[in-house]
Amino acid sequence: MILSQLAAFYQRMLEETDAELPRPGYSRELIGFVLVLTPEGELRHILPRLDDKGKARPMLVPSPRKQPGSGISPNLFWDNTGYLLGVDNKGKAERSAKTFAAFRQAHAALARDTGNARLEAVAAFLEAWRPEMFAGLDIGDLILGKNGIFQIEGDQGFLHEQPDIRGIWEEQRRPSGEKGLTGVCLATGKSAPIARIHPPIKGVSGANPTGAALVSFNCDAFESYGKNQSYNAPVSSEAAESYTAALNFLLQKDSGHCLRLGSTSLVFWTEQPGPAEKIFASCLLYGDGEAVECGADTAEDRELLGRARAVLRAARDGKKPADSDLAALREAETRFFLLGLKPNQARLGVNLWQISSFGQLLNNLSRHYRDLALAPQYAGDPPLPPLWMLLRELAPQGKTENIPASLGDALSRAVLSGGRYPENLPAIVLQRIRADKKISYLRTALLKAFLLRNHPSQGAWTMELDDNRKDTPYLLGRLFALLEKTQSDAVGAVGASIKDRYIGAASATPLLVFPQLLRLAQHHIGKAGYGKYNEDKIAGVMRGIDVFPPHLTLPEQGDFFIGYYHQRVANYQKKEKE
Numbered sequence: 001m002i003l004s005q006l007a008a009f010y011q012r013m014l015e016e017t018d019a020e021l022p023r024p025g026y027s028r029e030l031i032g033f034v035l036v037l038t039p040e041g042e043l044r045h046i047l048p049r050l051d052d053k054g055k056a057r058p059m060l061v062p063s064p065r066k067q068p069g070s071g072i073s074p075n076l077f078w079d080n081t082g083y084l085l086g087v088d089n090k091g092k093a094e095r096s097a098k099t100f101a102a103f104r105q106a107h108a109a110l111a112r113d114t115g116n117a118r119l120e121a122v123a124a125f126l127e128a129w130r131p132e133m134f135a136g137l138d139i140g141d142l143i144l145g146k147n148g149i150f151q152i153e154g155d156q157g158f159l160h161e162q163p164d165i166r167g168i169w170e171e172q173r174r175p176s177g178e179k180g181l182t183g184v185c186l187a188t189g190k191s192a193p194i195a196r197i198h199p200p201i202k203g204v205s206g207a208n209p210t211g212a213a214l215v216s217f218n219c220d221a222f223e224s225y226g227k228n229q230s231y232n233a234p235v236s237s238e239a240a241e242s243y244t245a246a247l248n249f250l251l252q253k254d255s256g257h258c259l260r261l262g263s264t265s266l267v268f269w270t271e272q273p274g275p276a277e278k279i280f281a282s283c284l285l286y287g288d289g290e291a292v293e294c295g296a297d298t299a300e301d302r303e304l305l306g307r308a309r310a311v312l313r314a315a316r317d318g319k320k321p322a323d324s325d326l327a328a329l330r331e332a333e334t335r336f337f338l339l340g341l342k343p344n345q346a347r348l349g350v351n352l353w354q355i356s357s358f359g360q361l362l363n364n365l366s367r368h369y370r371d372l373a374l375a376p377q378y379a380g381d382p383p384l385p386p387l388w389m390l391l392r393e394l395a396p397q398g399k400t401e402n403i404p405a406s407l408g409d410a411l412s413r414a415v416l417s418g419g420r421y422p423e424n425l426p427a428i429v430l431q432r433i434r435a436d437k438k439i440s441y442l443r444t445a446l447l448k449a450f451l452l453r454n455h456p457s458q459g460a461w462t463m464e465l466d467d468n469r470k471d472t473p474y475l476l477g478r479l480f481a482l483l484e485k486t487q488s489d490a491v492g493a494v495g496a497s498i499k500d501r502y503i504g505a506a507s508a509t510p511l512l513v514f515p516q517l518l519r520l521a522q523h524h525i526g527k528a529g530y531g532k533y534n535e536d537k538i539a540g541v542m543r544g545i546d547v548f549p550p551h552l553t554l555p556e557q558g559d560f561f562i563g564y565y566h567q568r569v570a571n572y573q574k575k576e577k578e
Contacts, residue, residue, distance in 0.1 A: 087131050502517060
């Protein structure tokens with residue numbers, strides 16, 4: 001199912017544009033230089049293809065023949081300097097000599113078999129070239145380790161772009177002999193030549209940078225019925241090229257179809273072309289208040305994006321979305337595909353595969369934002385925080401690379417499918433709070449969302465302070481915020497406030513901490529300018545607490561911090577004039 005939908009998307013993209021997606025048998029690679037040869041095979045000069053930062057530029061070339069971990073396997077008509085010139089940037093002279101010999105032998109055999117004049121020039125150059133000659137090149141340092149291509153002097157275009165060379169490449173990549181095993185393709189259901197090895201997939205965060213395989217068999221234990229490698233999962237060569245080309249396009253950073261959430265690279269696409277893909281990407285990538293143009297190219301796309309955000313905001317605020325917004329979004333209804341890929345060195349695993357409609361995804365996002373809804377602590381707090389921002393809030397030191405892998409996968413699945421949040425979410429939130437003593441807007445919103453969805457029996461929480469809520473953990477959180485405010489009014493900023501010293505213990509074992517805090521508060525009340533006001537507030541909350549419990553469970557600790565956050569925000573709100 002996954003491969004067939006990716007192959008269908010590839011065909012759809014081919015019909016829409018000629019520039020974005022490579023044709024079958026070709027791949028977009030970074031090419032850093034051009035070897036210009038005479039028709040006799042002499043090196044005329046080397047042309048660098050580098051941008052202002054010295055990086056190679058992308059170009060469509062014949063698809064790579066070597067697979068991750070497959071050893072020495074030269075590409076045709078292009079490769080890196082280790083294969084083309086026998087010198088690499090890894091200091092492995094012995095291996096470079098072998099890769100150069102393999103590249104030279106492959107092109108010599110091809111020139112001999114075809115009698116093509118251009119390939120004979122390439123073969124003559126490779127025969128005459130010696131790796132030690134690289135030291136005499138003026139631009140050797142610029143091109144070392146980069147990919148290069150050929151051009152024959154007098155030709156318009158590069159070697160691999162010539163019609164006769166393209167014909168030879170088409171013939172070379174067509175299965176023959178053992179490679180011509182025919183069977184029923186799992187992706188298309190048609191009888192066709194089966195691919196023994198599938199092209200590599202690049203761009204999955206954390207995977208092998210040279211590419212990884214979604215379908216691969218390389219041990220006897222994985223094989224059956226005497227079949228080797230990918231013959232165990234028969235996919236036609238054409239379908240293999242289609243689905244890998246589609247994934248390589250979707251995984252590009254600027255494709256607008258990819259999100260990286262923890263260790264998962266999430267790609268998404270629609271069955272039919274339309275603005276739904278851009279709207280979905282923008283809703284997950286950007287918080288509310290970002291430019292509406294993010295991910296939208298036309299005025300129609302921007303209008304639909306604005307309507308989608310209006311629906312999400314209405315759902316968050318508990319209001320009915322405008323009928324005009326809903327009607328416009330129904331017109332964008334189409335089947336929506338989400339695929340989550342997880343790296344494992346040279347292989348990829350699938351940890352999310354979801355087929356839905358755009359409307360259902362929008363409903364799931366609406367529910368997620370409704371569960372998160374919370375009064376902001378600061379003006380810059382995003383009402384519709386994107387997924388990456390929530391995950392970063394749970395990472396040590398706020399660094400994306402420190403996001404717990406399993407949490408990113410589970411949280412993204414919960415948001416996109418509308419299912420339960422991961423059960424370890426409150427433990428991770430509380431761990432971060434105890435580590436840095438920050439009870440932030442996003443962390444509290446996550447605790448609220450978890451309790452609403454996973455523990456609905458505990459009731460509902462409002463966005464702001466709820467004076468009618470009488471459960472003890474919530475009141476204890478409010479009480480702690482009031483005691484903190486009393487200390488701040490009395491002594492101002494101190495090196496270690498009661499929050500820094502006691503909030504972890506107060507949220508877990510209230511009986512051990514609150515009696516001591518209440519005794520300390522009596523001294524602060526006498527010193528504070530708003531002592532009587534704070535004392536009345538504390539007394540009002542204390543009337544709802546019958547006893548300090550010896551300990552609180554994880555869900556109750558989440559309730560505690562929601563109460564603390566609500567009261568803290570209320571403490572510093574400007575009071576309306578009577």
